[in-house]
Amino acid sequence: MNNKTWEALAATPLPEVRRRATVMDGLAGVEPVAVPGAHRLAWNDRGGQSAVWYFAEDGRVLLLTFDHESDLNLYAEDDFALQESFYEGVPETLVALVRDRPENYESLNLTDPATGRTIHYAGGVFWYDGTAWHVSEGLAEYCRREDADLFGESGFDYCLRGYLFGADFAAPEAS
Numbered sequence: 001m002n003n004k005t006w007e008a009l010a011a012t013p014l015p016e017v018r019r020r021a022t023v024m025d026g027l028a029g030v031e032p033v034a035v036p037g038a039h040r041l042a043w044n045d046r047g048g049q050s051a052v053w054y055f056a057e058d059g060r061v062l063l064l065t066f067d068h069e070s071d072l073n074l075y076a077e078d079d080f081a082l083q084e085s086f087y088e089g090v091p092e093t094l095v096a097l098v099r100d101r102p103e104n105y106e107s108l109n110l111t112d113p114a115t116g117r118t119i120h121y122a123g124g125v126f127w128y129d130g131t132a133w134h135v136s137e138g139l140a141e142y143c144r145r146e147d148a149d150l151f152g153e154s155g156f157d158y159c160l161r162g163y164l165f166g167a168d169f170a171a172p173e174a175s
Contacts, residue, residue, distance in 0.1 A: 050065070
C-alpha cells in the first residue's frame with residue numbers, strides 16, 4: 001500500500017495522533033464522547049464527510065472515514081452484510097465500539113432487518129493494534145474485488161487532510 005497520508009499516519013506516534021484528533025474535534029465543534037472502553041473524537045465538514053476516532057483504553061484505535069460522494073458510501077445500498085464485511089479483520093473488541101451504539105452526526109447506523117442489530121456506516125475502516133496501523137481485511141478485499149481506490153474512495157485522503165500528518169501541526173492556541 002503506497003499512500004502518502006497512510007505512510008505519514010503510520011509514522012506519527014500515537015500520542016501525537018490523539019493530540020491532532022483532539023484539536024480537529026475542537027475545531028469542528030464536535031463534543032468528545034466517552035464510550036465504554038474508549039474515547040471518541042471526530043471531525044466533520046458539515047457536508048457529509050467525517051473522520052471518527054475511537055481511542056481504546058488498551059492503546060488500540062479504530063478509525064472510521066466516510067465520504068458521502070464516494071463509491072464506498074453504502075448508505076443508499078441498505079446492505080447490512082456488506083457494511084459488516086468492511087469490519088472483517090478488525091478485533092471484535094474494537095468493532096463493539098460501533099455495533100449497537102447510538103448514531104450521531106458523524107456516524108449513522110445501518111440496521112440488520114433480521115436481528116435488529118446495528119453497525120455504524122463507514123466507507124473506510126482502519127485500526128491500530130498498539131504497534132501498527134491496518135486497513136480492515138474486509139475493506140481491502142472489497143476494494144480489490146471492485147477495483148476501487150481504497151484511500152480515495154474511503155474518504156481517507158480527504159477526511160485526514162486537515163490533520164496534516166507528515167507536516168508540522170501547531171494547535172491554534174499555540175500559534
